[in-house]
Amino acid sequence: MRSAPSFSSLWMLWGCLGHRVEFGNGASGLADRGGGPSFKKGDRRLCSNYRGITLLSLPGKVYARVLERRIRPIVEPRIQEEQCGFRPGRGTLDQLYTLTRVLEGSWEFAQPVHMCFVDLEKAFDRVPRGILWGVLRDYGVRGSLLRAVRSLYDRSRSLVRIAGSKSDLFPVHVGLRQGCPLSPILFIIFMDRISRRSQGTEGVCFGGREISSLLFADDVVLLASSSQDLQRALGRFAAECEAAGMRISTSKSEAMVLSRKKVNCSLRVRGELLPQVEEFKYLGVLFTSEGKMERQVDRRIGAASAVMRSLYRSVVVKRELSRKAKLSIYRSIYVPTLTYGHELWIMTERMRSRIQAAEMSFLRRVAGRTLRDRVRSSVTREELGVEP
Known part of the structure; x- marks a missing residue:
C-alpha cells in the first residue's frame, strides 16, 4: 500500500517547483491530465448537461498552486469591486446582499430596476489562450512568471475516463482546466477585462454610486433603470464577449x-429575444419581480x-446511529440547507414560526417523538442541547 507523502517531501516539491516558476523553466511532464464528465442538472442523456473535470497529478497541482500564489498579489488590486468570485474574503453573500439592498431601495421609492441575468456558454472551456496571455500582460503578469503559466498550457494533452476505460491522449488548445488551482484567478482576470471594456453610463443608484453589473465568476447580472439602457449595456457586453471568444446563451439568459x-x-442578443421572467434563481436565492422573499x-x-426525506432511513430513525452523530448531521447539512441566504430575509413572526417548525420536524424525529x-x-x- 502506498503511503501519503510526508510534509518534508511536499516542502521539497514546493521549493523545486517554485524554482521552476522563478526561472520560467516550464512544466515539462506536468501538463498532461486526465478528466471525466461531471453531471450538472437536467437530462442526463444530453452531453451539454455535463462539465469536464480535470484530474491533475500531485506535482501538477502543487505547481499550479505556486503559480496562483505568485499571480494573485499582482492582479488582485486591479480587479473591479463588482467581481466577487474566487476572491479572498468575498463570497456569494456579498453579491446577494448588494442585489437585495438595491431592489429594496428601488421598491421603496417606486423606481423600476431592469435586470438581465446573463449565462455564458461553457465559459471555462471557451477561453482563448492567446487572448488570455495578452490579458495577463495587461494586468502585470510578465516575464518568467508568464512563461511559467504558458508552460502549463503549451503542448497540454488530455484523456477522458468513462466507465473504467481511458481514451488516447489528445491535444487541448483552448479553455481553462476545471479543477485546477490556477484556473479561477485566470478566469476572473479574463472576465474583468470583458466587464471593464463593456462599461457605460447606465446603471442604478445605490449608496451614492452607480451599479451597472454584478459578477460572481461567470454569473453576471446587468442592471439599468430602463429597458433601453439595459439593451445598450447588454449589446456592449455581448460584443466584448464575442470579441474575446465567449458566447452568451440566449436560451438560458433571462430578463426581469x-x-x-x-x-x-x-432584450435581444444576436437578434434573438431573451425570455422575460417573473422570478430568477441567482446564486441559489430566488428573486422575484415583486421583490418578495416569501417564495x-x-x-x-x-x-x-x-434533505430530511433522503436522510430519513439512513440517519434520522436509524437506531445504530448515536444521537450525537444525528445532531452533527443536523447542524452540518440540514440547518445550512434550511437557512441559506437567511441574512437577506426581513424576518416576520410568520416566517420565524415556519422556519422553527421545519427545524422541529427534524429534531422531534431525532428525539424519537x-x-x-x-x-x-x-x-x-x-x-438535545439545541438552541432556538
Missing part, C-alpha cells in the same frame, strides 16, 4: 423587471424537507 406594475423588457423561504423549507406526544418544542430542544 422589479416594478410595482407590469413592465415589458424586450425563497418556501424554497428553503422545501429543500430542507427533501411525534406531534402526538404533545411535548413542548422547548423541552425537546433542551433535551
